[in-house]
Amino acid sequence: MKIEIVESPFEPATRLSVCSHLVPIVNFLEKxxxxFDWATGVIPDKAVGNILLSEDDIDFVLIExxxxxxxxxxxxxxRNMIFCKKCWCVVEKKSPGKVYNSSIQPR
Structure with missing residues (x-):
């Protein structure tokens, strides 16, 4: 039986957590x-939204x-990413040298 993602109520992304729609996926992938780059945390990019960086390729087959x-x-x-259209929250693979439209940059 597959895991359901709860739409509502939801929690928005914070510095230390993606939106509640992506939390189950991130937790499952971590287990x-x-x-994930929790040292940097969630990057509030002014153009894209909130971004959590994955250290490796995202396992889409495992998710599906x-x-x-x-x-x-x-x-x-x-683009090796998961995007929540409701919360503008993204999980994406870290790209060395990529600069984000934010005061926070990957470490």
Whole structure:
């Protein structure tokens, strides 16, 4: 049985957490061995929204095998990211040297 993502009530992203729509996916991936850049935390990018960086490629097959993905979550394999259309919150693979439109930059 696949995990459901709860639409409402929701919690917005903070410095130490993605939006509640992405929390189950991030937690599941971490338990499966994925690593995220919590030292930098969630980057509030003025153009894109709130971004959490993944240290490795995102395992989209693992996500699709274990979650019912609602229409408002977009799994973008080409850009290696997961985007919440409701909260403008993103999980994306870290790209060395990439500069974000924020005062916070990856460490």
């Amino acid at each position: 499966s061995g994925a690593e 095998d274990n979650f019912n993905i609602p229409d408002y979550l977009f799994l973008d394999r080409f």
